[in-house]
Amino acid sequence: MPAPLRRRTVLFAGGAVLAGGATLGGGTAPAAAGPAPDAQVIEILSRIRPPLFPDRWYDVTDFGAVGDDATDCTAALRAAIEACHRDGGGHVVVPAGDYRTGAVHLLSRVDLHLKKGARLAFSHDPAAYLPVVPTRYEGTECYNYSAFVYAYGQRDIAVTGQGMLDGRADATHWWDWTGGPPPNEGPDKTTLLQMAAEGVPVEERVFGEGHYLRPNLLQFNRCENVLLDGITVKDSPMWNIHPVLCRNVTVRGVTVDSPHGPNNDGIDPESCTDVLIENCTISTGDDCIAFKSGKDADGRRVNVPSRYAVVRNCEMADGNGGVTAGSETSGGVMDIFVRDCRMSSPHLERAIRIKSNPQRGGTIANIDVRRVTVGQAADAAIEIVLNYANVITGAYPPDVHGITISQLTVASAPRALNLLGLTDDPLRDIHLHQCRFDAITEDNVIEHVEGLRLDQVWINGARVDN
Template sequence: MEINILFHTARNVVFEILDGEIYEAESDYRVFLDGGLVQESRRTVQSLYGLQPDTEYKLAVEKPGEEAAFAEFCTDREFVTLNVRKFGARGDGKADDTQAVQAAILSCPPESRVLVPRGIYRITSLFLKSGLRMELAEGAVLAADPDRSKYPVLPGMVRSWDEQSEFNLGTWEGNPLDMYASVITGIHVKDAVLYGQGTIDGNASYDNWWRDHKKKQGAWRPRQIFLNRCENVVVEGITVTNSPSWNIHPYFSENLKFLNLRILNPKVSPNTDGLDPESCRNVDIIGIYFSLGDDCIAIKSGKIYMGAKYKTPSENINVRQCCMRDGHGSVTIGSEMAGGVRNVMVKDCLFLHTDRGLRIKTRRGRGRDAVIDHIVFEHIRMDQVMTPFVINCFYYCDPDGHTEYVRAHEALPADERTPEIKNLAFQDIRADNCHVAAAFMDGLPEKKIERVLMENVSVNYASRPRADVPAMLDGVEPCTGMGVFARNIHELILKNVRISGQKGQDFILDQIDCLQKED
């Protein structure tokens, strides 16, 4: 057993316990700070709060039957703490505290902290600034006003005076479109931390933001946290709930950490993806609990204008020690991925009751820059996932998604509109009680999936499986108990892949150029 210090500020630390467990252990870890017991929890990623600035600490973790693990760290320096109550925030859930909290943010000097103490703070949009350290204390709730008329709008694209360049602020589903400013908004922010045990509540419901959710109403719906072209930002510890649309949306940003969060939305809420890095690089997503109404994590890089114009892939994304529950896809790549997605590692995660587990969705029209490459899923456990593995190159959820160009399974000319999937690896994965299909992998005939490795994978089926379609593409009927369906793959490697309880064949293979199968 080892301790990995993930991050610390002047007032908290977050750490990872490395002992082979996934998300949580069967028994509590006992956590000691300077020799005193401070916490007992089964979680493999934990945080401690209430620390003193510029102080050295000795951390120890004990677990029955194992030797204790130790680590040392020193908290950061801190100059002053600015309590938002001193700036006029009431925290009574009635007064509009937006200006008071924003004043504290703008006034905060370097190496200092904005503290939001216990209370309910009614706000609209707050804007972060570079160098900020902002703590939401236990019991603190930033409660967003759902009245859209009170929110500023971020224009999708602003042209320069000479029409030679452009400035992108707002975005909606991969295109530069006007959107309402988010509850927490960061624009070109560097070196900022938002952390604590508090909650950001978007107060979205079918009475407000979710009503007629497919229609633009003034501008497109805000996110809960939106980071546009930011660098070195950490979001840690907080709970994010009831978001108007995507919960956390980093956009053209880099060097980001999302640690030990809880992201909660009703299962019936529309477009409430958990965490969607879009055209981002160097992103750590560690120790997060997701329960929501859409994809838990969706890694994106825009539709064809943004992909072709900026050619900015999402890359170097690390996801581990997360629990995904109830969403459409546990970890999804696409479908807006015209800039490409590469170098993604997902490991040590738990997927529960999601429609799909490992989900890749693309389609003709995303463009030649839409290349998915070096994607690895490793040491994953699933239970009650409808279809554990999905690779869908005919995804239909766009205005033109049901056209013959998108849906055709005959080979079309490969041109500047054709996306590509290269190297995928699925290793050490167990999926219990699946329902629809063990795997559904359907590549383009004119640009086959280059290579898929499945190694040490086992799938079994629920005793009473529920019928559904394995993937969102035309021409596929609802089913139960399908084995591994694979079509239009250049090289398919199956090593120790065990399917039990399926109806019919365990492997349904078509148009596979090179098949390597080992028991």
């Protein structure tokens, strides 16, 4: 194995050299990736089964909902869901129309089915998301405003159809809580992190009314057998789709249209097991898909990884990252497989992104990416960094190793690679195989990396294998 790279490394189009002129790597090129990752994909998919629902149908208009974009339909939606659940499950149908509502809480064996032309238009009033519920806010558990669509501890739940969940967040509703003149979320975020660091019980970490921690658009917490199919989600206060501590999750054919808001991640599985994300179209103000597992002390307390996930046949436009791990990595992110995705936008900063720091910790391993096509990216096509938020010291250095990226093609980006380990915590075993980067305008940066392998890698038409 090559010695750790302890100096800034620059990969030029004509070859690979260290900043001081020494040769990077050496020896024969490694063999192509074997069949083991594909076998793992097959095994994961064999365990993922979308829930099935009885052939019972409950039209929300029969419970008093009116799609006139004016009537408060919260009680009607709740009554329909409760009736469906009480009868043993089925489908709660929202026909075409604009339905104003507050928090919608799903129950076991219920599919919330939005017909084409149906729109749930969520209230701007924070009181519509009370009482507080158990949640995770940026990787830390607390009690806070309910997500707009929420479930806790339920089994066999779904949101399906061709309709829309419209969070209606904008610069004067929800997004204004992120900064600027008080009141804003800053003091509450600081308080929550202090509570977690000091071991304050979750039941005593109560926010909600009078506080400014933004809710998710959709969060399923500690649920099993989850399906999101065909819907459009739009303009969330923060993360759009956020399954937490769930098992057997399918997100299929979903459109995330939320490119303008702060922290508007598209799909963020956090501490989830057996996840399939396929045929989705995502444009966000932050990461398109981000695997997470809790933050700092609280993430280590819960200590549940995101593990066994497949992302395939998705399209990403705007976003800070196309497929991302982090930055909340304290419980670990492992066994993530990305296949046959397309990404392109002048506002897509990075295609593949892994980010953590030595306060977060966690193991990030066995990330396998194949056949991703990138048209345009605005920063590094591939970024793996351990100095996220400019934090370079801490007691919990992440363990990042076993990252394989094969058959990635990039038509245009400033930089192909931005790989930044730390002096005492190098990245390990990063393998690029059959990758091509064109129209690269800036030198690549590599610091503190052990076992970087470039096999049939081309930058601006020149092969840069080591």
